[in-house]
Amino acid sequence: MVNGKVGIVGYGAYVPRYRITAEEIGKVWNKDGKRTGASLGVSEKAVAAWDEDSATIAVQASRTAIESGRINPNDIGAIFIGSESKPYAVKPTATIVAEACGCSGNLTAADFEFACKAGTAGIQACIGMVASGMIKVGLAVGSDTAQGRPNDALEFTAASGGAAMLIGEGEPLALINQTLSYTTDTPDFWRRQHAEFPTHAGRFTGEPAYFKHVSTASKRLMEKVGTTAKDYTHAVFHQPNGKFPVKVGMDLGFDKKQLEAGLVTPLIGNTYSGASMVGLAAVLDVAKEGDRIFVCSYGSGAGSDAFDITVTKYIEGKRAKTPVRRMIEDKEYVSYATYAKFRKKIKDLE
Amino acid sequence: MRDALPLVWREIPERYNLIGSTCENCKQEFFPQRLICPNCRRKGNLVPKKMPDEGKIFSFTQVHSGAKGFENETPYTLAIVEMPNGVRVLGHIVDAQPEKIEIGTKVKAVFRRIFAEGEEGIIAYGFKFKVAD
Numbered sequence: 001m002v003n004g005k006v007g008i009v010g011y012g013a014y015v016p017r018y019r020i021t022a023e024e025i026g027k028v029w030n031k032d033g034k035r036t037g038a039s040l041g042v043s044e045k046a047v048a049a050w051d052e053d054s055a056t057i058a059v060q061a062s063r064t065a066i067e068s069g070r071i072n073p074n075d076i077g078a079i080f081i082g083s084e085s086k087p088y089a090v091k092p093t094a095t096i097v098a099e100a101c102g103c104s105g106n107l108t109a110a111d112f113e114f115a116c117k118a119g120t121a122g123i124q125a126c127i128g129m130v131a132s133g134m135i136k137v138g139l140a141v142g143s144d145t146a147q148g149r150p151n152d153a154l155e156f157t158a159a160s161g162g163a164a165m166l167i168g169e170g171e172p173l174a175l176i177n178q179t180l181s182y183t184t185d186t187p188d189f190w191r192r193q194h195a196e197f198p199t200h201a202g203r204f205t206g207e208p209a210y211f212k213h214v215s216t217a218s219k220r221l222m223e224k225v226g227t228t229a230k231d232y233t234h235a236v237f238h239q240p241n242g243k244f245p246v247k248v249g250m251d252l253g254f255d256k257k258q259l260e261a262g263l264v265t266p267l268i269g270n271t272y273s274g275a276s277m278v279g280l281a282a283v284l285d286v287a288k289e290g291d292r293i294f295v296c297s298y299g300s301g302a303g304s305d306a307f308d309i310t311v312t313k314y315i316e317g318k319r320a321k322t323p324v325r326r327m328i329e330d331k332e333y334v335s336y337a338t339y340a341k342f343r344k345k346i347k348d349l350e
Numbered sequence: 351m352r353d354a355l356p357l358v359w360r361e362i363p364e365r366y367n368l369i370g371s372t373c374e375n376c377k378q379e380f381f382p383q384r385l386i387c388p389n390c391r392r393k394g395n396l397v398p399k400k401m402p403d404e405g406k407i408f409s410f411t412q413v414h415s416g417a418k419g420f421e422n423e424t425p426y427t428l429a430i431v432e433m434p435n436g437v438r439v440l441g442h443i444v445d446a447q448p449e450k451i452e453i454g455t456k457v458k459a460v461f462r463r464i465f466a467e468g469e470e471g472i473i474a475y476g477f478k479f480k481v482a483d
Contacts, residue, residue, distance in 0.1 A: 049462075052462060099362060
């Protein structure tokens with residue numbers, strides 16, 4: 001047990017309104033986009049608008065979390081923003097979120113980077129600070145406007161979105177029973193300083209990277225808390241595409257029904273730091289008191305953070321006003337040209 | 351390049367959280383913030399007050415010839431939004447097809463980029479409006 005009291009006291013997600021289909025991306029590069037999308041298990045992806053970035057997404061998700069949890073922003077003592085698409089290379093996004101959420105200046109804040117798992121690393125930092133009594137409530141956000149090099153396989157999945165989790169004690173909507181991480185130096189995906197797009201190691205991102213870290217962290221956490229896959233109502237894994245999370249889940253003994261509620265990448269793409277947290281938010285939208293949730297993130301580079309969570313009776317009063325699935329359904333399709341403009345892939349745009 | 355840093359910083363409360371003013375004497379609310387109450391003059395006492403984040407479109411226009419710094423965003427919609435407290439605020443309407451925008455349409459404030467000072471300058475964030483659910 002962490003301490004039997006720390007949990008999620010508010011949550012919120014944000015998915016931009018615009019979508020581009022895999023078919024539309026394929027057209028530009030003379031590829032069968034539908035087939036490529038099907039092979040990745042992603043039919044379309046969420047595209048942030050011209051005036052959205054990882055900071056605006058983080059603010060929208062955090063405001064929803066504060067509203068759903070009915071948290072006084074002045075009680076937030078720490079803000080950690082996980083992202084690999086920061087608007088500024090040097091200048092924290094966390095301060096923008098703090099100010100836009102009406103927090104007092106009495107807090108610590110920082111931006112975290114660990115590829116797709118920086119958001120869950122923020123959750124762990126908040127758990128430690130709350131459990132030790134350093135702060136009353138901590139805000140951890142995973143938010144990205146993910147980059148994918150044009151005509152790269154990543155372009156079919158790299159999407160925009162994010163989620164925020166408020167961590168605290170006292171009437172949590174879900175208790176965090178335990179968390180455990182597994183980390184090694186595995187260079188499967190990176191973006192060098194000043195490089196515009198990330199580079200990935202193709203198939204190497206699978207077995208020695210994603211599957212090794214997610215399955216190791218997951219198995220070790222279940223061993224530590226004495227559970228098996230059957231003890232959980234829902235399971236959420238990092239979802240870089242629609243296939244990896246299903247395969248790792250099945251390998252660990254989960255069935256498709258347990259994975260269903262938290263699997264959102266097939267419809268919005270990979271929101272990088274947001275991916276596993278948006279999945280968790282989608283699960284919290286439908287979870288009932290007593291449901292046990294298994295979450296395991298993955299960040300290239302590489303590492304996984306696994307969480308064992310139990311939903312409490314306070315969930316009913318603290319659900320997010322706009323469920324993730326409704327944000328997914330509220331969409332407008334854009335052409336590749338509009339997508340290239342929105343994401344500033346056309347040179348000379350900023 | 352606009353050298354807007356002091357202005358961007360000074361306007362953070364207004365732009366991020368719609369912080370306006372209210373007069374403790376006559377109770378009228380204002381946005382943007384004012385230093386002197388036009389009703390009460392020296393008898394008035396203005397204090398910061400957060401405006402509601404929802405309102406209705408009072409009037410709107412579609413801009414096809416964008417202002418400097420907004421040329422690449424055309425066409426965009428600017429609207430005067432009337433808040434429940436009677437205060438009217440000017441802002442962009444985002445994420446909406448033009449046919450969904452009418453006088454009286456309910457909108458809510460969202461947090462967006464307003465402009466960026468070139469590739470290396472400051473990014474100004476603030477409120478825009480989106481059609482409410």
